[in-house]
Amino acid sequence: MKVTVIGAGLAGLNCARILQSANQEVRVIEATSRLGGRVNTDYIDGFQLDHGFQVINPAYAELKKANVVADLKLKSLPKGIEIIQSDQLIKVGDPLSNLSYLFGDLSSRSGTILEKINFLKFMFSNSADNALSSAIKPTSRFYSEVINPFLTGVFLCNPDEVSSKMARELLYWFRKGNPGVPENGVAALPKALAKNLSVDFEVSAVGIKENKVVTNQGEIKSDAIVVAINQRQAATLLGRGKWSMNQSTTWYHAVPSGAIESKHLRIDPQGKLVNSIVISNIAPSYSPEGRSLVSTTALNNHSDEMVLSELAKLWNLSATDFELIKKYEIPESLPKHLPGKSLISQIEIAPNLYAIGDYQATPSQQGALLTGRLAAEAIIKKS
């Protein structure tokens, strides 16, 4: 079959990779000049700057299926987070990746044992799909002071509103795996997926007419068309479907190396930032000799001065210790996954026309890769 894949993000690359290995004639077109879509890294003056703080979970089933985990040379984050509570720093073992933390070093200031048991019950239940806040009692301190602030960084929105079923699914992967960042930045992931693929860059789909993809460089006749672009872009190109995506901003600052020793994600639930981490303490390749790289995320785009003042408080340093390297505003970071939306949507939306991407499954790398594989398998079955 002659297949055109529109978009070289994780979904499109995984789909094209599987199609090509099954000897289908596949052409990937990508509007920009680089691979990876939302998974990207800039290399500036010895710093590796991912487009937003993003980790890769080697336990994701689709990463294992794609056989790319070894290529990534992942440096794992520790299994815990640091939370500021009443001006004090407490280390909370990440109950989502290691349940034993719940009953071990977890301070009672972060919630009662009963609240933690209730959270475990939620994790292992199969309750109906509700807003997360009603599935896990929002009055619980453990939810409001640990789980909610942590999950804000995972869903890049207020987790109260997201689907509890989807949250449980993503928490399942956190529990199973040991997320980390690749030695060479998250761009290593799309690069590994595209190892044997050729991609036509700066070719943008502007419409679909029956079995043709209309691009800025002419039409491409295809037996099957795979639309592998984000939810907003798909709604525009296909002229159907609603979209709703979150936004986030990530700042990268340099500090003198050794100024911060922590390897943990640090969160101040009362502050204006979602989280901050010295990413080069996880993977030293993220910063040049003598400097450390701090990655800080917020949902809103705050002024640089405000971010500096929050950072100084968070890391107990002076604002003048931080030098801004670059800021990434990401207007379309993750699709909103609200209660009632299924964990996998119909991907063949018309005969031989497939719509894939994270918004068709869960807002994650796993979701994007899964839809790519399912579309490829459906096409191969028909060929």
Ligand SMILES: Cc1cc2nc3c(=O)[nH]c(=O)nc-3n(C[C@H](O)[C@H](O)[C@H](O)COP(=O)(O)OP(=O)(O)OC[C@H]3O[C@@H](n4cnc5c(N)ncnc54)[C@H](O)[C@@H]3O)c2cc1C
């Ligand atoms: C800040 C941030 C942090 C994240 N953190 C995590 C995390 O820790 N763990 C996790 O699992 N997931 C995380 N994610 C989510 C994950 O990155 C995405 O779910 C996934 O990359 C989506 O891939 P995709 O292929 O569906 O879409 P995209 O990455 O959006 O790819 C779509 C591609 O299509 C191209 N395109 C668009 N329109 C056209 C057109 N008309 N013609 C041709 N090409 C076109 C785009 O340029 C792009 O390359 C994060 C995302 C962000 C933004």
